[in-house]
Structure formats: C-alpha cells, structure tokens
Amino acid sequence: ILLYGCRAANGVQGLALLNTLAELTGADVAGSTNQSGASQFGGDWQLERAIGMVSVSDTIVAALDASVVTALPITIYAAGQTGDEQMQLLIDNVVVQTWSNVSGDATSGSFETFTYDADGVSADRIRVAFTNDLYDPTAGIDRNLRIDRIEVDGHSFETESPTVYSTGTWLPADGIAPGYRLSETLHGNGYFQYAEQANNGTEIDIHAYGNDGSESMELRIDGVVVQSWTNVGTTLGHFHYTHTSPVTADQVQVAFTNDVYDPGNNIDLNLIVDHVALDGQVFETEAPTVYSTGTWLPADGITPGYRQSETLHGNGYFQYADSPTGGSEIVILASGATGDEDMELRIDNTVVAVWNSVATSPQAYRYVAEDTVTAAQVQVAFTNDLWDPTNGIDRNLRVDYLQIDGSLFQTEAANVQSTGTYQDGIGVVPGFYQTELLTNNGHFQYDAVTGPPGTIGVLTPYLIFDESAGDVLVTVTRTGGTSGIVQADYSFVSESATAEVDFHGHDGTLTFADGVTQQTIDVSLTEDLFYETDETFRIELSNVTGGATLGTSTTQITIVDNDQPVDRGTIQLSQTSYQIAEDAANVLITIQRVGGSTGDVTVDFATIADSATANQDYTTTVGTLTFADGQTSQTVMIPIVDDTLIEGDERLVVGLSNVTGGATLGTDLAEVIIADNDSVPSGPIFFDDFEINRGWQTNPNATDTATTGQWEVADPEPTSASTGNGFIQLGSATSGNRTLVTQAAAGSSIGDFDIDNGITSVLSPVISLPNGAPLQLSFNYYFAHQNNTTADDFLRVSVIGDGGTTVILEERGAAVERLAAWTTASADVSGLGGSNIRILVEAADAGTGSIIEAGLDDVLIEVPGASPGLLSWDVSSSSVNEDANVATLTINRLIGSAGAVQVNYVTQPDTAGAGSDFVTSSGTVQFANGQTSAQVQIPILDDTAPENSESFFVTLSSPTDGAELGSISQTQVEIIDNDVAGYLPDLTPIASTLNENRYVDTTTQPGRALLRISTEVANAGTGPLELWGGAVNGGTQEVYQRIYQAGGGSTDVLAGEFIYHPQHSHIHFEGFALYRLRAINPDGTAGAIIAEGGKTSFCLINIRQRFPDATANAGVVHGRGGNTCGSVQGISAGYADVYGSNLPDQWIDITDVASGNYWLEVIADPDNSVIELDETNNSTMIQIAVSNPFGL
Structure with missing residues (x-):
C-alpha cells in the first residue's frame, strides 16, 4: 500500500497509521513524511517511512509526474x-x-x-x-x-x-x-x-509550525471552524485561507487540537504560531492584546490569559485583537538581469535585510519591520554591480514595486528618486527618472519629497583678468532650490578677443546633481608678446532643463594686456579684386607689410570657393607666408583650370588670417573673377514626336512579362472607360497622329489590349548630351486605369546614364478610376551633360488583373533659351466634307519660337483630282517672333458625282532663319463625298451558309490543314451591285461600280485598280471577302484573331434569291450583271452569290491552330471599295468546333 499524501506518515500519528494499515491488511505499507507532489511545486514522490519491504518502480513515478496539471490559463x-x-x-x-x-x-x-x-x-x-x-x-x-x-x-x-x-x-x-x-x-x-492576493473577501495567512510536525491546527472565524490542517511540520510554514467576506482580527482564532505529552516515548506536541496576516496586515501572536487558552507558563501552568507567547502547549487557541501588532510587512517584487544581483532593504538609511542572487524572474521578497513603516522611510538598494562586456556580464536590478502592509508603491512613479540609473548624456546621477531599473550601485528612495529645482545663473556678470592669469574659473550657481537634476548649456562668444588666440574654451553643458549648488567653467587665457588693447569675450548660458529657470545668463570677461607697443606693421592684400581669363595659367596675389617691418611675422593664406569650384576651376592653395625682419612684400600664385564647361564668369576668394609676431591684419579678403571662355549651345538636343521611327527598342532587356498592352509607336484608337465618363486610352497624340502607347488597338472590350500579366518596357536610342550647358528633359504622358488597380501597378520614366539610373517620373495605381489626360512632365538633367544617355519607359500591371493604359509623346531634351523651333503640321492626316469649300490646316511651331521665320507649302494630288476635287495651291507662311502656330486654307471643289472619299497631300519645305522641319512635313487631306447615290446595293454575308460543306482539307497543300468553308454574300439593297472593267494599265485594270439614279440614268464610280489577268477574259475584284478564325473570350465575345484567309472575286453572279422583299422593293432590280461572268458582273437586288467550299481561296489555314471552339467570321468588302446603302452590316460570325488533324 502506497500513501501519496503530504506528511501522511509524519510524526506519531503517521507512524500509528502505517502500523494499523499493515495489521489490518497484512500488506507492506509506505507513506510520505513531507510534501508529496511534483518537484516544480516543492514536492517529491519519495515515501520516506515504510512497514515491511517496499520498492516503487520508475514507471509509477513517471505516471504520477505526468498526471500533474502544471498550469491553468x-x-x-x-x-x-x-x-x-x-x-x-x-x-x-x-x-x-x-x-x-x-x-x-x-x-x-x-x-x-x-x-x-x-x-x-x-x-x-x-x-x-x-x-x-x-x-x-x-x-x-x-x-x-x-x-x-x-x-x-x-x-x-x-x-x-x-x-x-x-x-x-x-x-x-x-x-x-x-x-x-x-x-x-x-x-x-x-x-x-492587480495585486497578488485575491480581494473578493479577506486573505488570511497563518505562519506556524509544530514541535513534532504532526500537530493539527484549526482556523476559526467567529468561533466557527473554517479550515483545518494536520501535520503542520517542524519548519515555519505558510497556511493560507481566503474568506468570502471581510474579516477583522478580533474575529480570528487559531486553535491547537491534538496535544500529546508522552515523556516516556519522548513525545511532546506543541503548536507555535509566529503571526497571522489579514490582507497583508500583520498581527503578532506574542502581542499583549492576544488572548491564549493553551499556553503554559512556569508561574501558573496552562491558564487562559494574555500570555505574550507564540506557543500553544495544550489544546486551546489564540484569540487576536483588531488592532495590528508588530511592525509593517514589506514586500519587494524584483528580478535580476543575470541572477547574481544582491539587493538590500534599508529603513531610515539602515540596512535591515539583504538578499543575494536575486532571481531573473520577478519574485516577492518579504520583510516584517519592528514598527510601522511609511514609504518615505524605505530604500531598495543594488550593491554588487558588474559590467564585463568581454565576458558578456551586465548586472542590473529591476524593482517592479514596493508593498507596505498591502499598499502598493510603483517604482516608476514620479516621486521615486534613483541614485543608480544610467541616463544618456548625464551618466549615473541622482534623479527622478520614472524607471524600474538600477543599472549601477545605488538605491530607489520611495515617496521622496521634491522641492523647487532652483535658478541657474553666473555668479557675477563681469570679470577682469590679467593676460598672464593663465587658467581661470567662471562660477555658475544654483539658487532658490536644489531638487533634482538640472542642466544648462554654455557657449563662448568672441568680442574683441579672438577664440583660440587670446583665450581657449570649449562649449559644453553643466550638470547639477540633486542638491548641488555650484559648478565652474574652465577658461585658459593666452600670454602673448604683442601690444594690443584690452580685449573681451562672453560666456552665455542657455537651454536650462529639469524645471530650473535661467537667471543672469551672461558674464563678460576682460583680458588686460601687459605688453608694450612695437612697430611690427600691418599685413594686407595689395588689392581687393583680380580678373583673369580662364585660359591663363595662373593668377598672382600680392601681400604687403605696411606701417612697420620690425621682426619676423607670419600670416596664413587660403583660397575660398565661391561660385568657382575648388580643383575644377582653380587649384586649392593654402599656406603660411613668413615676412623676415624688414621684408615688406610677398606673392602667392594660384593655378587656374581651363575647362570646356559653359559656366559663365566664376568667383573665388583669397583670404588672410592668423597674423603672428605682433603684426596686425589689414585688408584680408580679395576676390578673383575667372572669365569663362566657352560658348553655350541653345535649342533642342533631341526631340521625338513619334511621327517617324527614331529607333526606340521594345523589351530591351528581354525581361518583359506583359502578354498584352506592350509598348508600340502607332496611331492609337480611343478606349472608353467602363463608367462612360471619359477615356482610358486616348485616340489622339499631343502633336501629329502617332504616339508611344501601350498597344494602340481599342479592341471590342475595355480589357482586350490593356497591359496584362506583368511589365512592358521601351528604350530610346542613344542621346549624346553636350557638356556644361543647362539641360531640361520634358515629355507629355498619361497614366490611366480603372478602379481595380493597386499600388503594385505603375508608369515609370527613367534616364540611364554613365552614373546609373535616375527615375524622372513614377506614378502608382490606386483603387479609383483615373481617366486618360495628357500631362506635361519635366526634369533638370544638367548633371548628365557630357555623357550618352537613354530614356527607359516602363509600365506594369503587377497586381491582380488591373485595367491599365499609358501613353507618351513629344519627348524633348533642350538647352533652355532662344530657339527658332521646328515647323510641323499638327496632324499627319485629316478629313473635310466635299461641300466645306476650304480645308483649314494648322502648322505648329514646336520647342522654340524665337525670331521671325517662314516656311513654304504646296499641294499634291493623290486619289483626288487637282482642279476637279481641290484647287492646286502653294505659298509661304510667315511666323512672327513668339508665334507658335499658323493656318493654311486649301479650296475644295464640290461636284455632283457620287464617289468614294478621295485625298490629296500638302507638303512643307524650305524653313528659314534657323527653323527646321518637324516630323510631319506632309499631311494628307481626305475629301468626303456628299452626293446622293441613288439606288445602292447593300452587301451582307449569310451566317447559315457557313455550316454548308465545311471540312478540313489536307490534300490541296500537303502538310497543311485548310479549313474549307462555303460563303454567301447577298445584296439587300435598293439597287444592283454592278461592276465593269475599264482601261488596262500595264498589269492592272480599272474596275468601276455603276450606280443607277432614281430619276433615270446612272453614274460610274472607280471602285479600285486590280491585277489584270488577260487569260481569264473577265475582271477580278481583289479583297471581296475576308475570313477570320477568332478566339472566344470568357464572356463569350469574339477575341483575338487566330488565323485568317481572303477571297478575290473572279465572278459575281446571282445564285440564290435570298431576300424576295428586297427584290420587290428595289428601285432597280437587275443591272447589266447578275447573270453574266465576264467584263461586267454583279448581284441583283435581293439575290446572293454563293462560293462553295471546294472553290479556290475558300479556306483558312489552321495548320498551327489548336483544336477547340472558335468564332468563324466573314466580312464582305472589308476595304469599303463598293459604295453601299449600309456599311455596318458587312460581317457575320458563328461559333464552330475545330479539330486539327495534326494533333494540336
């Protein structure tokens, strides 16, 4: 039988228990005489007393350890x-x-x-x-x-x-x-x-022990037993009980209940009660107010009364009184940094308790004083500081709080003074630092009484010393209070006396420790041999801290000269200004000695940079000149550097100082002006409006990851923002038509061609910058995005030079809609003069699927100043209605407008006829000084013939007075026809025909897969499509469209000039239809073009009557075509021409197309060569499944 219970086998009663169990059971029995349990709680699993032979296995001990709950939350x-x-x-x-x-x-x-x-x-x-x-x-x-x-x-x-x-x-x-x-x-x-004791009632602590250890003890409140303890042990123990309501001492009894006195067996049970504490308030048992019913005294044995004893010799109790007895209980919660720290408790400056090796985790250290103690009487001291960085030792004592009779006093309180805490800039001096840490030997004084910090001031405002006094002291006092640490800065101020010549002193800070009333400032006076007047300097106090005030802040010190006058002269510069050309080798500076030349004297000289830069515009020159006795003149040579920089005239200064030997210093500064000999360039160094190719390189480092929205130079298409409030991509440039843009196409939806999946970059050609001139980089840009953008997305413009990369512009995304708008940015790049640079432009969708577009235009590097500029059309193409009478064109004067210039212009025909569609024009345009734009008007002729749009060119030439032509020296003008056409055809492809006889052909072109399709183009218009062949010009033939007029008659309009095949004996109409295979977007719309084919018409003829209503409603149904396939052919109103899948060109090459689902699209007359009633219905599409026979 194993008895695991605290002190179960202790004392006489414990032994009797083991014997009784052994007799009744016949078993071997073992029990514990001390505290049982886990070691971390002060117990063990050893059974110290046994009857019979008992052995406990390690397995049982391990199981017992494992069963202990070591922590509650x-x-x-x-x-x-x-x-x-x-x-x-x-x-x-x-x-x-x-x-x-x-x-x-x-x-x-x-x-x-x-x-x-x-x-x-x-x-x-x-x-x-x-x-x-x-x-x-x-x-x-x-x-x-x-x-x-x-x-x-x-x-x-x-x-x-x-x-x-x-x-x-x-x-x-x-x-x-x-x-x-x-x-x-x-x-x-x-x-x-929180405090350690629970506070929902009263915490009662009994400090007691037994003579034998087997004594039993009871706690009674108001005569009722509320807690019992057996086997109290022979060492002073702490027995704790929490009562649920407030208790006073006069309600408390501590009773001894199992007295045994057996001298024959040497047994004498007695209970010793040192004291009880209620919520930390101590009541000593031996106090004269404690009543005992079980204390033996020699005079009368065991008799009830006030026995002033701690021992109950027989069964009985101690009855406590309500007033506390004994002194205060003091608790210190402290910890050490290393565990080796020693701590003292001092009361009224007397050490009353010492604890060695204070633990590294916070522990409570207790002491009961003889009398009642207040916090103002208490000091907690650290006594064995050691700092040994070589061995990694740094002892420090941390005191969390002091508790006196249950009252807490936090160490970091404002009224706790420390004498052992290190402070930056002060060191270890007494003060109120509101800290828990003693870093050095010293103490915390609790509830310290603080007085006023006082007033800091100099002792006297005037002091006089002989030159020979040497080292002197200036006294600073603290009056009107000395509490706490205060500081004051002091500084030396030269008047007629010169620092480091007539006196030596260093600015500093005075520190007054708590109680200190006086400090001194050291000054050293110089004993020289020179005759001079009395000289003065000041010491000024400032920046008083610690709550002190500033009193008399300045003392003036007079140095009385003790030398006789000697005629040693004045050292001075011979003139105050010199001017020298930059290409001169050097400049000579003359220093004179006037008014006396007795004895040897010296003077220091040095060059001082002003607008001229040392060792770039001149060589730094410093030294000391010695004038021998009687010598009156010396020269200094300063080398001048002839550079190639354009910098203007620059200035340096030559200065004299530190005259010795009794001479005085006269004119001590002279300027030297270096006249620049370099010319300054002006005007543009580099300009690109992207109207022509100047060699920008996309993905220059082969590191771009963007899958769409890559940079390109193009004429951009506008892309509307999703809110409809503006544009996410602009459809115009800031000059001309072209710009640097993140993929110019708009796409069918906003996200088709924006930047996706990473970064795109583009790098300019190499740009050589001149040296020494002011340089400015400017450009126009926009950075636009939807509200799904993050700060990971960006537009960045950088300059790469010899010295590295400089970011000129960086803009980050944000979760708001930002519409596209051209903005101008500029930066000073003068520091890159004389080097070759390149401009790097980067944009990124680096976040999660943002909608981002960016553009850049008109990149300019120039020397700011007067430039006649570049003359350029504002756009490379424009349009005008045929009935507008004139086309108004604008010439822009870019990157400069200095002076009066002029430029010539002349018209040239394209598809528009000179004299029939426009008036041949030429002339000269004048620009006044500062003028930046001018206009030219070209007369337009309005005819009555229906026709396609036609165009002509206007070209600039011969700019004068330094001006140059810009990127757009020629512009194209389109004339839009305004004549009523009469009965027009309307070409529309039929979607259902795309499902007729569609198959994949692998025999026509071995090794290729051709998706063959049947197509049908119908005429849903009010008149026939009629095409006829005109004149043959070498290898081409003119093809005309005949349009029938409502009032009778017809008009022939040139539809195009196509390749002529004499062996075919009929006309050809190239590009009559376009076939495309397109991807299917996630939303079901048509996406990117995967593959495409085209159809040249060899014969247009009526095959089916697709729209009978159109036939019935047509103004003219049949023209000369419709039933023939020769030099005249066409499609009648309401009819359709069908191209079977087996005919030539009726295919799309899908050799490299993966199997899957796609949109199949047909577009009739994609180049708008035919004049139609409706140009918007020329395409149709269906979804199809493609199976690639080659396994893709």
Whole structure:
C-alpha cells in the first residue's frame, strides 16, 4: 500500500497509521513524511517511512509526474460598451495577447471570457489594458472596457478590490486619474494592475509550525471552524485561507487540537504560531492584546490569559485583537538581469535585510519591520554591480514595486528618486527618472519629497583678468532650490578677443546633481608678446532643463594686456579684386607689410570657393607666408583650370588670417573673377514626336512579362472607360497622329489590349548630351486605369546614364478610376551633360488583373533659351466634307519660337483630282517672333458625282532663319463625298451558309490543314451591285461600280485598280471577302484573331434569291450583271452569290491552330471599295468546333 499524501506518515500519528494499515491488511505499507507532489511545486514522490519491504518502480513515478496539471490559463471576464473595444494582456509590462472587438454588454454586466495560457504567473505581474478609447458624443460613441475579474491558476481576483491600481478610470471627483479607484471600468486608455492576493473577501495567512510536525491546527472565524490542517511540520510554514467576506482580527482564532505529552516515548506536541496576516496586515501572536487558552507558563501552568507567547502547549487557541501588532510587512517584487544581483532593504538609511542572487524572474521578497513603516522611510538598494562586456556580464536590478502592509508603491512613479540609473548624456546621477531599473550601485528612495529645482545663473556678470592669469574659473550657481537634476548649456562668444588666440574654451553643458549648488567653467587665457588693447569675450548660458529657470545668463570677461607697443606693421592684400581669363595659367596675389617691418611675422593664406569650384576651376592653395625682419612684400600664385564647361564668369576668394609676431591684419579678403571662355549651345538636343521611327527598342532587356498592352509607336484608337465618363486610352497624340502607347488597338472590350500579366518596357536610342550647358528633359504622358488597380501597378520614366539610373517620373495605381489626360512632365538633367544617355519607359500591371493604359509623346531634351523651333503640321492626316469649300490646316511651331521665320507649302494630288476635287495651291507662311502656330486654307471643289472619299497631300519645305522641319512635313487631306447615290446595293454575308460543306482539307497543300468553308454574300439593297472593267494599265485594270439614279440614268464610280489577268477574259475584284478564325473570350465575345484567309472575286453572279422583299422593293432590280461572268458582273437586288467550299481561296489555314471552339467570321468588302446603302452590316460570325488533324 502506497500513501501519496503530504506528511501522511509524519510524526506519531503517521507512524500509528502505517502500523494499523499493515495489521489490518497484512500488506507492506509506505507513506510520505513531507510534501508529496511534483518537484516544480516543492514536492517529491519519495515515501520516506515504510512497514515491511517496499520498492516503487520508475514507471509509477513517471505516471504520477505526468498526471500533474502544471498550469491553468489566465482568464479575463470582460465586456465592451460598444463592441469595438480593444483589450491587451500584459505580463511584466510586456504585451502577450491582444483582443479586438471585445463583445459582451458592459452596461448590463454580461461578460465574455478571454483566456491566455501561461505558467507560474502571479496576479501582481498582470495588467489588463484598454487601448482604443473613443469619445464622440456627436456620433453617440463612447467606448469603455469593463473587467469583472481575472482568474489566475484557479484563483479569482476582483477588479474593484482596493488593491487594484487603475490608470484609466473616471470618477466624478477628479476625472481620469491614476489610483486605487475601486471600479471595474476603464473609461480611457489605461490599465488595471492587480495585486497578488485575491480581494473578493479577506486573505488570511497563518505562519506556524509544530514541535513534532504532526500537530493539527484549526482556523476559526467567529468561533466557527473554517479550515483545518494536520501535520503542520517542524519548519515555519505558510497556511493560507481566503474568506468570502471581510474579516477583522478580533474575529480570528487559531486553535491547537491534538496535544500529546508522552515523556516516556519522548513525545511532546506543541503548536507555535509566529503571526497571522489579514490582507497583508500583520498581527503578532506574542502581542499583549492576544488572548491564549493553551499556553503554559512556569508561574501558573496552562491558564487562559494574555500570555505574550507564540506557543500553544495544550489544546486551546489564540484569540487576536483588531488592532495590528508588530511592525509593517514589506514586500519587494524584483528580478535580476543575470541572477547574481544582491539587493538590500534599508529603513531610515539602515540596512535591515539583504538578499543575494536575486532571481531573473520577478519574485516577492518579504520583510516584517519592528514598527510601522511609511514609504518615505524605505530604500531598495543594488550593491554588487558588474559590467564585463568581454565576458558578456551586465548586472542590473529591476524593482517592479514596493508593498507596505498591502499598499502598493510603483517604482516608476514620479516621486521615486534613483541614485543608480544610467541616463544618456548625464551618466549615473541622482534623479527622478520614472524607471524600474538600477543599472549601477545605488538605491530607489520611495515617496521622496521634491522641492523647487532652483535658478541657474553666473555668479557675477563681469570679470577682469590679467593676460598672464593663465587658467581661470567662471562660477555658475544654483539658487532658490536644489531638487533634482538640472542642466544648462554654455557657449563662448568672441568680442574683441579672438577664440583660440587670446583665450581657449570649449562649449559644453553643466550638470547639477540633486542638491548641488555650484559648478565652474574652465577658461585658459593666452600670454602673448604683442601690444594690443584690452580685449573681451562672453560666456552665455542657455537651454536650462529639469524645471530650473535661467537667471543672469551672461558674464563678460576682460583680458588686460601687459605688453608694450612695437612697430611690427600691418599685413594686407595689395588689392581687393583680380580678373583673369580662364585660359591663363595662373593668377598672382600680392601681400604687403605696411606701417612697420620690425621682426619676423607670419600670416596664413587660403583660397575660398565661391561660385568657382575648388580643383575644377582653380587649384586649392593654402599656406603660411613668413615676412623676415624688414621684408615688406610677398606673392602667392594660384593655378587656374581651363575647362570646356559653359559656366559663365566664376568667383573665388583669397583670404588672410592668423597674423603672428605682433603684426596686425589689414585688408584680408580679395576676390578673383575667372572669365569663362566657352560658348553655350541653345535649342533642342533631341526631340521625338513619334511621327517617324527614331529607333526606340521594345523589351530591351528581354525581361518583359506583359502578354498584352506592350509598348508600340502607332496611331492609337480611343478606349472608353467602363463608367462612360471619359477615356482610358486616348485616340489622339499631343502633336501629329502617332504616339508611344501601350498597344494602340481599342479592341471590342475595355480589357482586350490593356497591359496584362506583368511589365512592358521601351528604350530610346542613344542621346549624346553636350557638356556644361543647362539641360531640361520634358515629355507629355498619361497614366490611366480603372478602379481595380493597386499600388503594385505603375508608369515609370527613367534616364540611364554613365552614373546609373535616375527615375524622372513614377506614378502608382490606386483603387479609383483615373481617366486618360495628357500631362506635361519635366526634369533638370544638367548633371548628365557630357555623357550618352537613354530614356527607359516602363509600365506594369503587377497586381491582380488591373485595367491599365499609358501613353507618351513629344519627348524633348533642350538647352533652355532662344530657339527658332521646328515647323510641323499638327496632324499627319485629316478629313473635310466635299461641300466645306476650304480645308483649314494648322502648322505648329514646336520647342522654340524665337525670331521671325517662314516656311513654304504646296499641294499634291493623290486619289483626288487637282482642279476637279481641290484647287492646286502653294505659298509661304510667315511666323512672327513668339508665334507658335499658323493656318493654311486649301479650296475644295464640290461636284455632283457620287464617289468614294478621295485625298490629296500638302507638303512643307524650305524653313528659314534657323527653323527646321518637324516630323510631319506632309499631311494628307481626305475629301468626303456628299452626293446622293441613288439606288445602292447593300452587301451582307449569310451566317447559315457557313455550316454548308465545311471540312478540313489536307490534300490541296500537303502538310497543311485548310479549313474549307462555303460563303454567301447577298445584296439587300435598293439597287444592283454592278461592276465593269475599264482601261488596262500595264498589269492592272480599272474596275468601276455603276450606280443607277432614281430619276433615270446612272453614274460610274472607280471602285479600285486590280491585277489584270488577260487569260481569264473577265475582271477580278481583289479583297471581296475576308475570313477570320477568332478566339472566344470568357464572356463569350469574339477575341483575338487566330488565323485568317481572303477571297478575290473572279465572278459575281446571282445564285440564290435570298431576300424576295428586297427584290420587290428595289428601285432597280437587275443591272447589266447578275447573270453574266465576264467584263461586267454583279448581284441583283435581293439575290446572293454563293462560293462553295471546294472553290479556290475558300479556306483558312489552321495548320498551327489548336483544336477547340472558335468564332468563324466573314466580312464582305472589308476595304469599303463598293459604295453601299449600309456599311455596318458587312460581317457575320458563328461559333464552330475545330479539330486539327495534326494533333494540336
């Protein structure tokens, strides 16, 4: 039988228990005579007393250890006022857990539980903090945090206990103030600091032991037994009981209940009670107010009475009185940095307790004083500081708080003075530092009385010393108070005396420790041999700290000269200004000695940079000149550097200083002007408006990852923003038609061609910059995006030079819509003069599928100043209605407008006829000084013939007076026809025919897969499509469209000039139809073009009557075509021509197309060669499945 119970086999009764069990059971029996349990709680699993032979296996011991619950969680019962409150748990002032949005109901007291697992933590190490207070009565918001209690290792600690310290509780008397507030609520940011004992009732501690160890003890309150202990042991023990309601000492009895006196067996049980403590208040048992019923005295044996003894010799009790006896109980919560620190407790400056090797984790160190003690009497000292960085040793003592009779005194309080805390800039001096740490030997003085810090000032405002006085002291005093540490800065100010010549002193800071009333400033006076007047300097006080005030702040010191006059002369520069050409080798500076030349004297000289740069425009020259006795002149040569920089005239200064030998200093500064000999360029160095190719390189480092939206130079198409408020990509340039843009196509939806899946970059050609001139880079740009953009997306413009890469512009995305708008940016690049640079432009969709577009135009590097500029048309093409009478064109004068210039222009026909469609024109345009644009008007002729749009060119030439032609020296003007056409055809492809006889052909072109399709193009117009062949010009033939007029007659319009095949004996109409295979977007719309084919018409003829209603309603049904296939052919109104899949060109090459689903699209007359009634219905598409025979 194994008895695992604390002291179960201890003493006489324990031995009797083992014997009885052995007799009754016949078993071997073992039991413990001390505390049983896990070692971390001061116990063991050894059974020290046995009857018979008992052996305990290691397996049993391991099982017992494993069964011990070593830690219970810290539980906080809390509620928020609004549910938005944030709460933190701190252990030893370190945040270990944060909870946001604390729920519950603070008003009704409905609390939630918040737990944190920790081992070995006592309540006095715990703080619960409120960290996000908000009081907004206008919005009806008032955050408060209510803490009902905490539980630590199963023990409850009520928040409204008088031992709980609060820094965030509001009370009507004083608002929010630190203190023991007896409240559960934190109204502002602050914390609750808990104490070790639970405070929902009374904590009762009995310090007692037995003579034998088997003694039994009872605690009685109001005569009722509330707790019993057996086998109290022979060493002083701590027996704890928590009562659920307040208890005073006169309610308490401690009783001895199992007295045995057997001298024959040497047994004498006695109970010794040292003292009891109620909520930390000590009541000594031997006090004259304690009544005993079991104490033996020689005079009268065991007799009830006030026996002034700690021992109960027989069964009986101690009855305590309500007033405390003995002295105060002092508790110090402290820890050491290394575990080797020694700590002293001093009362009234006398050491009363010493603890060696203070533990590294916070521990409570207790002492009971002989008398009642106040905090002002207490010091806690650190006595064995050691700092040994070589061996990594740094002893420090941390004192969390002092507790006297249950009252807490935080060490970091403002009224605690430290004499052993290191402070930066001060060192270790006494002061009120609000810290828990002693870094050096010293002490904390609690509840220190502080007085005024005083006034800092010089002792006397005037001092006079002979030149020969040498080292002197200037006294600074502290009057009107000496409390705390104060500091004052002091500085030396030269007047007629020269620092480091007539006197030596260094600015500094005076520190007055607590109680110190006087400090001194050291000054050293120079004893020279020169005759001079009395000289003065000042010492000024400033920046007083520590709460002190500044009194008399300045003392003036007079140095009385003791030398006789000697005629040693004045050293000076012979002139105050020199001018020298940059290409001169050097400049000579003359220094004179006037008014006397007795003895040897010296003077220092040095060059001083001004607008001229040392060692770039001249060579730094410094030194000392010696004038021998009688010598009156010296020269200094300063080398001048002839560079190639354009910099203008520059200035340096030559200065004299430090005259010795008794001479005086006269004119001591002279300027030297270096006249520049280099010319300054002006005007543009580089300009690109992207109207012609100047060699920009896309993906220059082969590192781009963007799959769409890559940079290109093109005429951009506008892309509307999803909100419809503007554009995400602009359809215009800032000059001309072309710009640098992230994929110019607009696509069928906003996200078709924006930047996707990474970065795209483009690099300019090499640009050589001149040296020494001011240089400016400017450009126009836009960076646009939808509201799905993040800061990972960007547009960046950088300059790459010899010295690395400089970012000129970087703009980041944001989750808002940003519409495209041209903006001008500029930067000073003068620092790159004389080098070759390139401009790198990068844009990226680096986030998650953002919609991003960017553009760049008119990149200019110039020397700011007067330039006649570049003359260029504003656009490379434009249009005008046939009935507009004139076409108005604009010439822009770019990157400069200095002076009067002129330029010539002349028209040239294209498809428009000179004299029939426009008037041949030429002339000269004048630009005045500063003028930046001018207009030219070309007359337009309005005829009556229906025709396609026609165009002509206007070309600039021969600019004058330094102006040059820009990128757009020729512009094209399109004339849009305005004549009524009569009965027109309307070509529309038929979608259903695409499903007729569609197959994949692998024989016509071996090794290729041809998707063959049947197509049908119908005429849904009011008149026939009639085409006829005209004149043959070499290898081409004109093909005309005949249009029948409503009033009778017809008009022939040139449709195009196509390749002539004499062996075919009929006309050809190239590009009559276009076939495309397109991807299917996720939303079902048509995507990118995967493959395409085309159809040249050899014969247009009526095959089917597709639209009978169109035939019935046509003004003219049949022309000369429709039933023939020769030099005249066509499609009648309401009829359709069908091209079977087996005919030539009726295919799309899908050799490299993967199997899958696609859109199949047919477009009739894709080049708009035919004049139609409706140009918008010329395409149709269907979805088809493609199976590649080659396994793709």
